[in-house]
Amino acid sequence: MASSWRGVAIAVALAAGVSPISAGAEEAEPVIQDHMDISLKYTLTVDGTVIDSADEQGPFKYSHGKGQIIPGLERQLAGLKVGDQREVTVSPEEGYGAADPEAIVEVGTAQLPKDVAPVPGMTLRGKNADGRSFRAVVKEVKGDTVILDLNHPLAGKTLVFKVQVLTIAPAGA
Numbered sequence: 172m173a174s175s176w177r178g179v180a181i182a183v184a185l186a187a188g189v190s191p192i193s194a195g196a197e198e199a200e201p202v203i204q205d206h207m208d209i210s211l212k213y214t215l216t217v218d219g220t221v222i223d224s225a226d227e228q229g230p231f232k233y234s235h236g237k238g239q240i241i242p243g244l245e246r247q248l249a250g251l252k253v254g255d256q257r258e259v260t261v262s263p264e265e266g267y268g269a270a271d272p273e274a275i276v277e278v279g280t281a282q283l284p285k286d287v288a289p290v291p292g293m294t295l296r297g298k299n300a301d302g303r304s305f306r307a308v309v310k311e312v313k314g315d316t317v318i319l320d321l322n323h324p325l326a327g328k329t330l331v332f333k334v335q336v337l338t339i340a341p342a343g344a
Contacts, residue, residue, distance in 0.1 A: 200252050201340070202249075202339065203248050204236070206236060208234050208338075208339075209233055210231065211337050212225045212230060216333075217331070235248070241267065243265025244266075246265070248334065254335070256336075257334055259332045261331075263328060266325060267327075267328070268327075271326070279315060280316065283295070291311060292309065307321050
């Protein structure tokens with residue numbers, strides 16, 4: 172007799188447009204994982220100073236698992252859901268790497284554009300012999316030479332992100 176009741180319940184569910192497999196089942200909430208497009212708000216702090224914020228620029232968007240963000244942040248965002256908030260600390264090794272002493276070079280001022288008067292702290296942009304863009308910070312000016320730091324500005328720094336997940340969707344959706 173119990174089996175006849177089950178048949179009636181399935182017939183009623185089908186008549187109501189509900190699949191018996193999904194009847195009563197809730198769809199799983201998406202989580203950050205590979206092949207998902209993510210948008211989030213964040214604030215980046217280095218050495219106690221806020222240096223960047225998605226609040227100023229609007230939500231930050233990226234595709235998870237494609238290496239579009241630093242590895243330490245991507246790894247720690249995995250598994251979060253929409254609305255989740257987290258403080259994420261990223262070591263230099265999982266961020267922009269350690270500062271490389273060999274990336275500090277001395278060049279002649281004649282190698283700089285004629286209209287540039289280098290001063291310590293100035294950021295210069297250029298292209299190397301391979302045509303790749305680079306950024307250099309003037310560390311020191313010594314007569315007819317300049318000491319340039321070619322490290323990423325955040326190399327050797329511990330990064331602290333405060334993030335809030337806004338959206339998660341399948342890539343390309």
